[in-house]
Amino acid sequence: MRLPAKEKWLWLVPLIAVLLLWEFTAGYVIKNPLFLPRFSAVIFSIYVLREVLIPDILVSLLHFGIGLALAFAAALPLAIGMGWSRNIFKAIDPIIEILRPIPPLAWIPIAMIWFHLTHYAAGFIIFIGAFFPILIDSYTGFRDVPKVLVETGKVLGCIGNKKQIKYVAFPYALPSIATGTRVGMGVGWMCVVAAEMFGVSDSGLGYRLFQKFYFLHQMDYVVAYMLVLGLVALCLDHLFRHFVEDKLLKWKKGIVK
Amino acid sequence: MNHKLELRNVTKTFNTEGGEMEALEDINLEVKPNEFLCIIGPSGCGKTTLLRLIAGLDYPNSGEIILDGKEVIGPSPDRGMVFQEFSLFPWRTVLKNVEFGLEIKRVGDKARREIAEKYIELVGLKGFENCYPYELSGGMKQRVAIARALATEPAILLMDEPFGSVDAQTRNILQEELLEIWKRTKKTVLFVTHSVDEAVYLADRVAVMSARPGCLVKCLDIDIPRPRKRTSMEVNEFREKLLMLISLERSKACISV
Protein backbone atom coordinates (compact mmCIF):
# COMPACT_ATOMS: atom_id res chain seq x y z
CA MET A 1 0.00 0.00 0.00
CA ARG A 2 1.43 3.36 -0.98
CA LEU A 3 0.14 6.33 0.94
CA PRO A 4 0.50 9.99 0.00
CA ALA A 5 3.32 11.64 1.98
CA LYS A 6 0.87 13.47 4.20
CA GLU A 7 -0.95 10.36 5.37
CA LYS A 8 2.29 8.50 5.81
CA TRP A 9 3.30 10.73 8.69
CA LEU A 10 -0.14 11.01 10.21
CA TRP A 11 0.74 8.66 13.06
CA LEU A 12 3.35 11.10 14.31
CA VAL A 13 0.82 13.74 15.29
CA PRO A 14 -1.07 11.88 18.05
CA LEU A 15 2.20 10.33 19.23
CA ILE A 16 3.85 13.69 19.75
CA ALA A 17 0.67 15.01 21.34
CA VAL A 18 0.63 12.17 23.87
CA LEU A 19 4.31 12.65 24.69
CA LEU A 20 3.84 16.38 25.20
CA LEU A 21 0.81 15.76 27.37
CA TRP A 22 2.86 13.33 29.46
CA GLU A 23 5.75 15.76 29.80
CA PHE A 24 3.56 18.64 30.94
CA THR A 25 1.28 16.67 33.23
CA ALA A 26 4.26 15.10 34.95
CA GLY A 27 6.20 18.34 35.15
CA TYR A 28 3.50 20.90 36.01
CA VAL A 29 0.47 19.04 37.36
CA ILE A 30 1.74 16.03 39.27
CA LYS A 31 5.16 17.36 40.09
CA ASN A 32 6.15 14.11 41.77
CA PRO A 33 8.72 12.01 39.84
CA LEU A 34 7.97 9.02 42.04
CA PHE A 35 4.36 9.06 40.94
CA LEU A 36 5.03 9.83 37.28
CA PRO A 37 8.48 10.70 35.94
CA ARG A 38 8.66 13.18 33.11
CA PHE A 39 9.17 11.90 29.58
CA SER A 40 12.38 13.86 29.21
CA ALA A 41 13.65 12.36 32.48
CA VAL A 42 12.87 8.89 31.18
CA ILE A 43 14.73 9.50 27.95
CA PHE A 44 17.65 10.83 29.92
CA SER A 45 17.53 7.69 32.08
CA ILE A 46 17.85 5.54 29.00
CA TYR A 47 20.98 7.47 28.19
CA VAL A 48 22.31 7.16 31.74
CA LEU A 49 21.60 3.45 31.80
CA ARG A 50 23.15 2.68 28.41
CA GLU A 51 25.94 0.64 29.96
CA VAL A 52 23.61 -1.86 31.64
CA LEU A 53 20.79 -1.57 29.14
CA ILE A 54 22.48 -3.35 26.25
CA PRO A 55 23.60 -6.41 28.25
CA ASP A 56 20.15 -6.58 29.82
CA ILE A 57 18.48 -6.56 26.42
CA LEU A 58 20.84 -9.27 25.22
CA VAL A 59 20.17 -11.48 28.24
CA SER A 60 16.43 -11.07 27.84
CA LEU A 61 16.70 -11.85 24.15
CA LEU A 62 18.71 -14.93 25.04
CA HIS A 63 15.96 -16.14 27.38
CA PHE A 64 13.42 -15.32 24.74
CA GLY A 65 15.39 -17.11 22.03
CA ILE A 66 15.88 -20.26 24.07
CA GLY A 67 12.20 -20.43 24.98
CA LEU A 68 10.88 -19.62 21.53
CA ALA A 69 13.22 -21.98 19.68
CA LEU A 70 12.36 -24.85 21.98
CA ALA A 71 8.65 -24.08 21.79
CA PHE A 72 8.79 -24.02 18.01
CA ALA A 73 10.85 -27.20 17.79
CA ALA A 74 8.46 -29.04 20.09
CA ALA A 75 5.17 -27.61 18.84
CA LEU A 76 5.70 -28.04 15.11
CA PRO A 77 6.14 -31.84 14.95
CA LEU A 78 3.27 -32.24 17.38
CA ALA A 79 1.10 -29.92 15.28
CA ILE A 80 1.90 -31.91 12.14
CA GLY A 81 0.93 -35.15 13.87
CA MET A 82 -2.23 -33.79 15.42
CA GLY A 83 -3.38 -31.96 12.32
CA TRP A 84 -2.62 -34.75 9.90
CA SER A 85 -3.83 -37.75 11.87
CA ARG A 86 -7.17 -37.86 13.58
CA ASN A 87 -5.92 -40.62 15.89
CA ILE A 88 -2.87 -38.74 17.11
CA PHE A 89 -5.15 -35.78 17.74
CA LYS A 90 -7.56 -37.85 19.79
CA ALA A 91 -4.72 -39.34 21.80
CA ILE A 92 -2.89 -36.12 22.59
CA ASP A 93 -5.57 -33.45 22.70
CA PRO A 94 -6.79 -34.23 26.25
CA ILE A 95 -3.28 -33.77 27.65
CA ILE A 96 -2.91 -30.49 25.79
CA GLU A 97 -6.25 -29.25 27.05
CA ILE A 98 -5.30 -30.03 30.65
CA LEU A 99 -1.91 -28.30 30.45
CA ARG A 100 -2.90 -25.33 28.33
CA PRO A 101 -5.02 -23.41 30.86
CA ILE A 102 -2.23 -23.42 33.45
CA PRO A 103 -0.81 -19.87 33.36
CA PRO A 104 2.87 -19.93 32.36
CA LEU A 105 3.81 -18.05 35.53
CA ALA A 106 2.44 -20.87 37.66
CA TRP A 107 5.35 -22.91 36.33
CA ILE A 108 7.91 -20.59 37.93
CA PRO A 109 8.50 -22.72 41.06
CA ILE A 110 8.97 -25.81 38.89
CA ALA A 111 11.38 -23.91 36.67
CA MET A 112 13.41 -22.85 39.72
CA ILE A 113 13.62 -26.39 41.06
CA TRP A 114 14.45 -27.95 37.72
CA PHE A 115 16.85 -25.42 36.26
CA HIS A 116 17.96 -23.28 39.23
CA LEU A 117 19.16 -19.80 38.33
CA THR A 118 20.26 -20.59 34.79
CA HIS A 119 19.10 -19.05 31.55
CA TYR A 120 17.15 -22.24 30.99
CA ALA A 121 14.86 -21.48 33.92
CA ALA A 122 13.60 -18.27 32.30
CA GLY A 123 13.72 -19.99 28.92
CA PHE A 124 11.44 -22.67 30.28
CA ILE A 125 8.73 -20.17 31.26
CA ILE A 126 8.90 -18.59 27.83
CA PHE A 127 8.73 -22.06 26.31
CA ILE A 128 5.51 -22.73 28.20
CA GLY A 129 4.06 -19.40 27.13
CA ALA A 130 4.92 -19.68 23.43
CA PHE A 131 4.32 -23.41 22.99
CA PHE A 132 0.53 -23.48 23.06
CA PRO A 133 -0.22 -20.63 20.63
CA ILE A 134 2.26 -22.10 18.14
CA LEU A 135 0.82 -25.58 18.57
CA ILE A 136 -2.83 -24.64 18.30
CA ASP A 137 -2.53 -22.40 15.23
CA SER A 138 -0.16 -24.71 13.39
CA TYR A 139 -2.23 -27.76 14.07
CA THR A 140 -5.31 -25.96 12.72
CA GLY A 141 -3.40 -25.26 9.52
CA PHE A 142 -2.48 -28.90 9.03
CA ARG A 143 -5.98 -30.05 9.91
CA ASP A 144 -7.67 -27.77 7.38
CA VAL A 145 -5.71 -28.75 4.26
CA PRO A 146 -8.43 -29.05 1.58
CA LYS A 147 -9.05 -32.60 0.46
CA VAL A 148 -8.93 -31.61 -3.19
CA LEU A 149 -5.33 -30.39 -2.82
CA VAL A 150 -4.23 -33.62 -1.18
CA GLU A 151 -5.94 -35.62 -3.91
CA THR A 152 -4.50 -33.44 -6.65
CA GLY A 153 -1.13 -34.25 -5.13
CA LYS A 154 -1.88 -37.96 -5.08
CA VAL A 155 -2.90 -38.01 -8.72
CA LEU A 156 0.38 -36.28 -9.56
CA GLY A 157 2.38 -38.94 -7.74
CA CYS A 158 2.66 -37.34 -4.31
CA ILE A 159 1.86 -40.47 -2.34
CA GLY A 160 2.56 -41.31 1.28
CA ASN A 161 2.33 -39.17 4.42
CA LYS A 162 5.87 -37.87 4.25
CA LYS A 163 5.59 -36.49 0.73
CA GLN A 164 2.08 -35.19 1.25
CA ILE A 165 3.13 -33.31 4.34
CA LYS A 166 6.21 -31.91 2.68
CA TYR A 167 4.66 -30.86 -0.61
CA VAL A 168 1.04 -30.13 0.26
CA ALA A 169 0.23 -29.83 3.95
CA PHE A 170 3.27 -27.88 5.10
CA PRO A 171 3.10 -25.14 2.47
CA TYR A 172 -0.63 -24.89 3.04
CA ALA A 173 -0.19 -24.59 6.81
CA LEU A 174 2.67 -22.10 6.63
CA PRO A 175 0.50 -19.00 7.16
CA SER A 176 -1.08 -20.59 10.23
CA ILE A 177 2.33 -21.55 11.54
CA ALA A 178 3.43 -17.95 11.04
CA THR A 179 0.37 -16.60 12.85
CA GLY A 180 0.92 -19.01 15.73
CA THR A 181 4.56 -18.08 15.95
CA ARG A 182 3.73 -14.40 16.01
CA VAL A 183 1.19 -14.84 18.77
CA GLY A 184 3.65 -17.11 20.57
CA MET A 185 6.32 -14.43 20.32
CA GLY A 186 3.99 -11.92 21.94
CA VAL A 187 3.11 -14.23 24.82
CA GLY A 188 6.76 -15.28 25.10
CA TRP A 189 7.93 -11.71 25.53
CA MET A 190 5.44 -11.14 28.33
CA CYS A 191 6.81 -14.26 29.98
CA VAL A 192 10.39 -12.97 29.66
CA VAL A 193 9.60 -10.01 31.80
CA ALA A 194 7.49 -11.90 34.29
CA ALA A 195 9.95 -14.74 34.65
CA GLU A 196 12.86 -12.35 35.21
CA MET A 197 10.83 -10.23 37.61
CA PHE A 198 9.82 -13.08 39.79
CA GLY A 199 13.30 -14.32 40.31
CA VAL A 200 13.84 -17.05 37.75
CA SER A 201 16.85 -15.02 36.68
CA ASP A 202 19.48 -12.71 38.11
CA SER A 203 19.79 -10.58 35.00
CA GLY A 204 17.73 -9.28 32.13
CA LEU A 205 15.35 -6.38 31.57
CA GLY A 206 12.61 -7.68 33.85
CA TYR A 207 15.01 -8.56 36.63
CA ARG A 208 16.61 -5.12 36.67
CA LEU A 209 13.29 -3.32 36.34
CA PHE A 210 11.69 -5.05 39.28
CA GLN A 211 14.42 -6.31 41.57
CA LYS A 212 16.70 -3.28 41.27
CA PHE A 213 14.97 -0.11 40.09
CA TYR A 214 11.60 -0.72 41.66
CA PHE A 215 13.05 -1.67 45.04
CA LEU A 216 15.04 1.56 45.00
CA HIS A 217 11.94 3.44 43.83
CA GLN A 218 13.78 4.84 40.84
CA MET A 219 10.65 5.30 38.83
CA ASP A 220 12.31 7.11 35.93
CA TYR A 221 14.50 4.04 35.44
CA VAL A 222 11.50 1.75 35.74
CA VAL A 223 9.58 3.62 33.06
CA ALA A 224 12.69 3.78 30.88
CA TYR A 225 12.90 -0.01 31.00
CA MET A 226 9.19 -0.30 30.31
CA LEU A 227 9.66 1.72 27.14
CA VAL A 228 12.59 -0.42 26.12
CA LEU A 229 10.53 -3.59 26.67
CA GLY A 230 7.84 -2.23 24.40
CA LEU A 231 10.28 -1.11 21.73
CA VAL A 232 12.14 -4.43 21.64
CA ALA A 233 8.85 -6.29 21.20
CA LEU A 234 7.86 -3.88 18.45
CA CYS A 235 11.15 -4.50 16.65
CA LEU A 236 10.80 -8.27 16.98
CA ASP A 237 7.32 -8.13 15.52
CA HIS A 238 8.43 -5.93 12.64
CA LEU A 239 11.40 -8.13 11.88
CA PHE A 240 9.15 -11.16 11.86
CA ARG A 241 6.68 -9.49 9.54
CA HIS A 242 9.39 -8.29 7.24
CA PHE A 243 11.30 -11.57 6.97
CA VAL A 244 8.53 -14.11 7.28
CA GLU A 245 5.15 -12.78 6.30
CA ASP A 246 6.14 -10.46 3.47
CA LYS A 247 8.72 -12.79 1.93
CA LEU A 248 7.26 -16.24 2.53
CA LEU A 249 3.60 -15.56 2.19
CA LYS A 250 3.34 -13.51 -0.97
CA TRP A 251 0.76 -15.92 -2.33
CA LYS A 252 -1.63 -15.08 0.51
CA LYS A 253 -2.10 -11.52 -0.72
CA GLY A 254 -5.18 -12.28 -2.72
CA ILE A 255 -6.80 -14.00 0.21
CA VAL A 256 -5.94 -11.73 3.08
CA LYS A 257 -5.75 -8.17 1.83
CA MET B 1 0.46 -43.72 -27.41
CA ASN B 2 -2.04 -46.54 -27.61
CA HIS B 3 -3.43 -46.69 -24.16
CA LYS B 4 -6.55 -48.59 -23.35
CA LEU B 5 -8.77 -48.32 -20.31
CA GLU B 6 -11.31 -50.96 -19.43
CA LEU B 7 -13.90 -51.15 -16.68
CA ARG B 8 -15.43 -54.53 -15.95
CA ASN B 9 -18.50 -54.97 -13.75
CA VAL B 10 -17.50 -52.10 -11.53
CA THR B 11 -19.79 -51.41 -8.59
CA LYS B 12 -19.45 -48.95 -5.75
CA THR B 13 -21.52 -48.63 -2.60
CA PHE B 14 -21.06 -46.02 0.08
CA ASN B 15 -21.79 -46.67 3.71
CA THR B 16 -23.80 -43.68 4.79
CA GLU B 17 -25.74 -42.90 7.94
CA GLY B 18 -28.93 -44.01 6.22
CA GLY B 19 -27.42 -47.38 5.36
CA GLU B 20 -25.75 -48.58 2.19
CA MET B 21 -26.03 -46.39 -0.86
CA GLU B 22 -25.38 -47.92 -4.21
CA ALA B 23 -23.60 -45.23 -6.22
CA LEU B 24 -22.48 -47.27 -9.23
CA GLU B 25 -23.93 -50.51 -10.49
CA ASP B 26 -22.22 -52.87 -12.86
CA ILE B 27 -20.32 -50.39 -15.01
CA ASN B 28 -18.77 -51.83 -18.14
CA LEU B 29 -16.86 -49.48 -20.34
CA GLU B 30 -14.00 -49.56 -22.75
CA VAL B 31 -12.16 -46.37 -23.58
CA LYS B 32 -10.32 -46.71 -26.86
CA PRO B 33 -6.86 -45.33 -27.51
CA ASN B 34 -6.82 -41.63 -28.40
CA GLU B 35 -10.54 -41.43 -28.00
CA PHE B 36 -12.43 -38.42 -26.65
CA LEU B 37 -15.16 -40.00 -24.57
CA CYS B 38 -17.78 -37.97 -22.76
CA ILE B 39 -19.82 -39.33 -19.91
CA ILE B 40 -23.05 -37.48 -19.46
CA GLY B 41 -25.60 -37.79 -16.71
CA PRO B 42 -27.60 -35.76 -14.21
CA SER B 43 -26.05 -34.45 -10.99
CA GLY B 44 -25.62 -37.08 -8.36
CA CYS B 45 -25.64 -40.03 -10.76
CA GLY B 46 -22.12 -41.01 -9.83
CA LYS B 47 -19.94 -39.37 -12.49
CA THR B 48 -17.42 -38.02 -10.03
CA THR B 49 -17.40 -41.33 -8.19
CA LEU B 50 -16.62 -43.14 -11.42
CA LEU B 51 -13.70 -40.84 -12.25
CA ARG B 52 -12.37 -41.14 -8.71
CA LEU B 53 -12.35 -44.91 -9.04
CA ILE B 54 -10.44 -44.68 -12.30
CA ALA B 55 -8.03 -42.17 -10.78
CA GLY B 56 -7.44 -44.58 -7.92
CA LEU B 57 -8.63 -42.14 -5.27
CA ASP B 58 -11.32 -44.59 -4.19
CA TYR B 59 -11.86 -48.31 -4.61
CA PRO B 60 -14.67 -50.23 -6.25
CA ASN B 61 -16.54 -52.79 -4.15
CA SER B 62 -16.33 -55.27 -6.98
CA GLY B 63 -15.22 -55.41 -10.57
CA GLU B 64 -11.95 -54.24 -11.97
CA ILE B 65 -10.45 -51.24 -13.70
CA ILE B 66 -7.68 -52.06 -16.11
CA LEU B 67 -5.29 -49.66 -17.79
CA ASP B 68 -3.00 -51.14 -20.43
CA GLY B 69 -3.49 -54.61 -19.04
CA LYS B 70 -2.73 -53.64 -15.46
CA GLU B 71 -5.30 -53.33 -12.72
CA VAL B 72 -5.63 -49.91 -11.16
CA ILE B 73 -4.82 -50.12 -7.47
CA GLY B 74 -4.15 -46.52 -6.48
CA PRO B 75 -3.45 -43.06 -7.79
CA SER B 76 -0.58 -42.63 -10.19
CA PRO B 77 0.58 -39.97 -12.63
CA ASP B 78 -0.32 -42.24 -15.53
CA ARG B 79 -3.90 -41.07 -15.02
CA GLY B 80 -4.06 -37.28 -15.03
CA MET B 81 -7.07 -35.65 -13.43
CA VAL B 82 -8.65 -32.24 -13.67
CA PHE B 83 -11.05 -31.69 -10.80
CA GLN B 84 -14.41 -30.00 -10.85
CA GLU B 85 -13.40 -27.51 -8.17
CA PHE B 86 -10.36 -25.26 -8.47
CA SER B 87 -7.40 -27.28 -7.37
CA LEU B 88 -4.29 -25.20 -7.96
CA PHE B 89 -1.79 -25.05 -5.13
CA PRO B 90 -2.26 -21.44 -4.04
CA TRP B 91 1.33 -21.08 -2.79
CA ARG B 92 2.80 -22.03 -6.14
CA THR B 93 3.04 -19.87 -9.23
CA VAL B 94 1.62 -21.10 -12.52
CA LEU B 95 5.03 -22.48 -13.48
CA LYS B 96 5.53 -24.21 -10.13
CA ASN B 97 2.04 -25.67 -10.27
CA VAL B 98 2.71 -27.20 -13.66
CA GLU B 99 6.10 -28.45 -12.47
CA PHE B 100 4.59 -30.15 -9.41
CA GLY B 101 4.27 -33.69 -10.78
CA LEU B 102 7.74 -33.49 -12.35
CA GLU B 103 9.22 -32.27 -9.09
CA ILE B 104 7.77 -35.31 -7.31
CA LYS B 105 9.21 -37.50 -10.06
CA ARG B 106 12.58 -35.81 -9.42
CA VAL B 107 12.99 -34.55 -12.96
CA GLY B 108 15.99 -32.19 -13.06
CA ASP B 109 15.47 -28.43 -12.83
CA LYS B 110 16.17 -27.65 -16.42
CA ALA B 111 14.19 -30.46 -18.02
CA ARG B 112 11.35 -29.75 -15.65
CA ARG B 113 11.19 -26.15 -16.62
CA GLU B 114 11.32 -26.94 -20.30
CA ILE B 115 8.45 -29.39 -20.09
CA ALA B 116 6.39 -27.04 -17.95
CA GLU B 117 6.95 -24.14 -20.35
CA LYS B 118 5.84 -26.33 -23.22
CA TYR B 119 2.53 -27.18 -21.59
CA ILE B 120 1.95 -23.65 -20.36
CA GLU B 121 2.33 -22.51 -23.93
CA LEU B 122 0.02 -25.29 -25.09
CA VAL B 123 -2.80 -24.03 -22.87
CA GLY B 124 -2.15 -20.45 -23.98
CA LEU B 125 -0.76 -19.07 -20.75
CA LYS B 126 2.66 -17.97 -21.89
CA GLY B 127 3.57 -14.84 -19.98
CA PHE B 128 1.65 -15.88 -16.86
CA GLU B 129 4.31 -18.27 -15.53
CA ASN B 130 5.04 -16.22 -12.46
CA CYS B 131 1.47 -15.41 -11.50
CA TYR B 132 -0.05 -16.84 -8.37
CA PRO B 133 -3.45 -18.54 -8.62
CA TYR B 134 -5.22 -15.64 -6.93
CA GLU B 135 -4.24 -13.49 -9.87
CA LEU B 136 -5.95 -15.77 -12.41
CA SER B 137 -9.53 -15.98 -13.63
CA GLY B 138 -11.52 -19.20 -13.28
CA GLY B 139 -10.90 -20.21 -16.86
CA MET B 140 -7.16 -19.59 -16.55
CA LYS B 141 -7.02 -21.68 -13.39
CA GLN B 142 -8.55 -24.64 -15.18
CA ARG B 143 -6.09 -24.21 -18.04
CA VAL B 144 -3.24 -24.40 -15.57
CA ALA B 145 -4.84 -27.50 -14.08
CA ILE B 146 -4.94 -29.05 -17.55
CA ALA B 147 -1.31 -28.18 -18.22
CA ARG B 148 -0.35 -29.60 -14.84
CA ALA B 149 -2.19 -32.85 -15.52
CA LEU B 150 -0.56 -33.16 -18.94
CA ALA B 151 2.97 -32.37 -17.78
CA THR B 152 3.54 -35.86 -16.36
CA GLU B 153 2.45 -37.32 -19.71
CA PRO B 154 -0.40 -39.47 -18.45
CA ALA B 155 -1.84 -42.29 -20.56
CA ILE B 156 -5.30 -40.90 -20.04
CA LEU B 157 -6.70 -37.54 -19.01
CA LEU B 158 -9.69 -37.63 -16.67
CA MET B 159 -11.74 -34.46 -16.55
CA ASP B 160 -14.57 -33.93 -14.09
CA GLU B 161 -16.82 -31.12 -15.34
CA PRO B 162 -13.73 -28.94 -15.58
CA PHE B 163 -15.59 -26.02 -17.15
CA GLY B 164 -18.60 -26.23 -14.86
CA SER B 165 -17.83 -23.07 -12.95
CA VAL B 166 -16.77 -20.70 -15.72
CA ASP B 167 -19.08 -18.45 -17.71
CA ALA B 168 -20.64 -19.66 -20.94
CA GLN B 169 -18.43 -17.67 -23.31
CA THR B 170 -15.23 -18.74 -21.62
CA ARG B 171 -16.50 -22.30 -21.59
CA ASN B 172 -16.91 -22.27 -25.38
CA ILE B 173 -13.38 -21.00 -25.82
CA LEU B 174 -12.00 -23.56 -23.38
CA GLN B 175 -13.79 -26.35 -25.22
CA GLU B 176 -12.23 -25.29 -28.51
CA GLU B 177 -8.82 -25.12 -26.90
CA LEU B 178 -9.24 -28.50 -25.28
CA LEU B 179 -9.97 -30.07 -28.65
CA GLU B 180 -6.87 -28.43 -30.05
CA ILE B 181 -4.78 -29.75 -27.15
CA TRP B 182 -6.28 -33.19 -27.58
CA LYS B 183 -5.44 -33.15 -31.28
CA ARG B 184 -1.86 -32.10 -30.61
CA THR B 185 -1.11 -34.40 -27.70
CA LYS B 186 -3.13 -37.38 -28.99
CA LYS B 187 -4.28 -38.17 -25.47
CA THR B 188 -7.12 -40.41 -24.50
CA VAL B 189 -9.64 -38.16 -22.77
CA LEU B 190 -12.45 -39.18 -20.46
CA PHE B 191 -14.57 -36.11 -19.95
CA VAL B 192 -17.49 -35.93 -17.54
CA THR B 193 -20.23 -33.39 -18.03
CA HIS B 194 -23.89 -32.79 -17.36
CA SER B 195 -24.22 -30.58 -20.42
CA VAL B 196 -25.58 -32.06 -23.62
CA ASP B 197 -24.15 -29.18 -25.65
CA GLU B 198 -20.70 -29.79 -24.27
CA ALA B 199 -20.80 -33.51 -24.97
CA VAL B 200 -22.00 -33.09 -28.53
CA TYR B 201 -19.40 -30.44 -29.27
CA LEU B 202 -16.48 -32.36 -27.82
CA ALA B 203 -16.87 -36.10 -27.96
CA ASP B 204 -16.09 -38.91 -30.36
CA ARG B 205 -18.45 -40.98 -28.32
CA VAL B 206 -20.81 -40.23 -25.52
CA ALA B 207 -21.84 -42.59 -22.74
CA VAL B 208 -25.13 -41.83 -21.03
CA MET B 209 -25.50 -42.49 -17.33
CA SER B 210 -28.67 -42.78 -15.34
CA ALA B 211 -29.08 -42.20 -11.65
CA ARG B 212 -29.73 -44.22 -8.53
CA PRO B 213 -27.90 -46.46 -8.85
CA GLY B 214 -25.61 -44.93 -11.45
CA CYS B 215 -25.24 -47.13 -14.46
CA LEU B 216 -24.30 -46.68 -18.09
CA VAL B 217 -27.37 -47.02 -20.24
CA LYS B 218 -26.12 -46.32 -23.70
CA CYS B 219 -23.10 -45.36 -25.77
CA LEU B 220 -23.48 -43.29 -28.91
CA ASP B 221 -20.83 -42.54 -31.52
CA ILE B 222 -20.78 -38.94 -32.68
CA ASP B 223 -19.38 -39.04 -36.17
CA ILE B 224 -19.82 -35.40 -37.00
CA PRO B 225 -16.56 -34.14 -38.55
CA ARG B 226 -14.57 -31.51 -36.68
CA PRO B 227 -14.44 -28.58 -36.42
CA ARG B 228 -18.06 -28.77 -35.44
CA LYS B 229 -20.34 -25.83 -35.62
CA ARG B 230 -22.49 -25.53 -32.53
CA THR B 231 -25.49 -24.45 -34.55
CA SER B 232 -25.19 -26.78 -37.55
CA MET B 233 -27.98 -29.16 -38.55
CA GLU B 234 -26.09 -32.30 -37.66
CA VAL B 235 -25.09 -31.03 -34.26
CA ASN B 236 -28.65 -29.96 -33.53
CA GLU B 237 -30.02 -33.29 -34.63
CA PHE B 238 -27.61 -35.17 -32.46
CA ARG B 239 -28.35 -32.97 -29.52
CA GLU B 240 -32.05 -33.67 -29.98
CA LYS B 241 -31.39 -37.40 -30.12
CA LEU B 242 -29.31 -37.31 -26.96
CA LEU B 243 -31.85 -35.21 -25.07
CA MET B 244 -34.60 -37.64 -26.04
CA LEU B 245 -32.54 -40.55 -24.84
CA ILE B 246 -31.84 -38.87 -21.54
CA SER B 247 -35.44 -37.93 -20.85
CA LEU B 248 -36.52 -41.44 -21.82
CA GLU B 249 -34.08 -42.83 -19.27
CA ARG B 250 -35.35 -40.47 -16.65
CA SER B 251 -38.95 -41.53 -17.18
CA LYS B 252 -37.93 -45.19 -17.13
CA ALA B 253 -36.20 -44.61 -13.85
CA CYS B 254 -39.35 -43.02 -12.46
CA ILE B 255 -41.52 -45.94 -13.50
CA SER B 256 -39.22 -48.49 -11.98
CA VAL B 257 -39.23 -46.72 -8.61
Ligand SMILES: Nc1ncnc2c1ncn2[C@@H]1O[C@H](COP(=O)(O)OP(=O)(O)O)[C@@H](O)[C@H]1O
Ligand atom coordinates in the same frame (compact mmCIF):
# COMPACT_ATOMS: atom_id res chain seq x y z
N1 LIG C 1 -17.78 -40.30 0.00
C1 LIG C 1 -19.10 -40.48 -0.16
N2 LIG C 1 -19.85 -41.01 0.84
C2 LIG C 1 -21.16 -41.20 0.69
N3 LIG C 1 -21.85 -40.91 -0.42
C3 LIG C 1 -21.18 -40.39 -1.46
C4 LIG C 1 -19.78 -40.15 -1.38
N4 LIG C 1 -19.37 -39.62 -2.55
C5 LIG C 1 -20.48 -39.54 -3.32
N5 LIG C 1 -21.57 -40.01 -2.67
C6 LIG C 1 -22.93 -40.11 -3.21
O1 LIG C 1 -22.87 -40.80 -4.43
C7 LIG C 1 -23.75 -40.24 -5.38
C8 LIG C 1 -22.98 -39.86 -6.63
O2 LIG C 1 -22.18 -38.74 -6.35
P1 LIG C 1 -21.21 -38.10 -7.44
O3 LIG C 1 -20.35 -39.17 -8.00
O4 LIG C 1 -20.55 -36.95 -6.82
O5 LIG C 1 -22.26 -37.60 -8.53
P2 LIG C 1 -22.03 -36.61 -9.76
O6 LIG C 1 -20.59 -36.31 -9.89
O7 LIG C 1 -22.58 -37.33 -10.94
O8 LIG C 1 -22.84 -35.39 -9.48
C9 LIG C 1 -24.41 -39.05 -4.71
O9 LIG C 1 -25.69 -39.44 -4.30
C10 LIG C 1 -23.52 -38.75 -3.54
O10 LIG C 1 -24.27 -38.25 -2.48
Ligand SMILES: [Mg+2]
Ligand atom coordinates in the same frame (compact mmCIF):
# COMPACT_ATOMS: atom_id res chain seq x y z
MG1 LIG D 1 -19.55 -34.47 -9.81
